[in-house]
Amino acid sequence: MSRFRHFMAIDWSGAARARHKGIAIALCGRNGAAPVLLPAPDHCHWSREGVLALLRGGLPADTLVGLDLGISLPFADAGAFFPGWDESPADARALWAMIDAVCRDDPHLAATSFVDHPIASAYFRRHGGREGPRFHLAPAEHKRGRFRLTEAAQAARGCKPYSNFNLVGAAQVGKSSLTGMRLLHRLGGHVPVWPIDGLAPPAGGSLIVEIYTTIAAVAAGRLAGRAKMHDARELDTALGALGSPPSGLMGALDDHTTDAILTAAWLRRHADDATLWQPAGLTTDIARTEGWTFGAA
Known part of the structure; x- marks a missing residue:
């Protein structure tokens, strides 16, 4: 049984506005039920500040959180994030x-x-x-x-x-x-981030990892070039390939919703895959500078 009790996938948005249709959050437990969408606190669209508040004080115990974004910038290729800039950060x-x-x-x-x-x-x-x-x-x-x-x-x-x-x-x-x-x-270390805060995941508590939703879709049998799903039928087929029950949703869906739901199910299925926590090429220096995408192994 996984040491994580809950699995959350967050489809993120970089748009410059207060609230975002592009942010979707799905959560499931280790009991096998299908992931469900979490509504924003005011039943409107999520804000980035709302997600920050959720991560700081609203996570269920022992949650593996997948954030669909890059947690760092390239470093190893040129020996710095911003080579030639004296203020380029060290990690x-x-x-x-x-x-x-x-x-x-x-x-x-x-x-x-x-x-x-x-x-x-x-x-x-x-x-x-x-x-x-x-x-x-x-x-x-x-x-x-x-x-x-x-x-x-x-x-x-x-x-x-x-x-x-x-x-x-x-x-x-x-x-x-x-x-x-x-x-x-702004999380300030409130929830550790793998592998920035250590190559080995902590033995207890919640943890944040970077995700790439296409990896989950490919694991569910979809082609990388056709990873996005736009209706409940496609989503339920992919969920079934990951051993999850159907979503319970119907009709047309946006790809933020389907990405979040499918990737939460994928996190649950693969959270205890040791090879994904020990990818080839991940060293201490790469971990603290560039980080890594969970599942890119």
């Missing part, structure tokens, strides 16, 4: 602190001030054809920008990850990742 927690400090006046945990920072902006690809001169750095030559080692591992599983320095296009994850780093900093 992921220092990076979170820097982003939160620069964006302290941005409402709703947004990260606009960081991507528009006179120095930091040089490392990002932004809207309007504004590709910073340091978006591509040797030896990283991929047109999608710099990758962390875990994103290379995702690609080896048939996924198509994008650089967290890319802020353009429907598939970009940069904005979600930067706003998520503000959330992680």
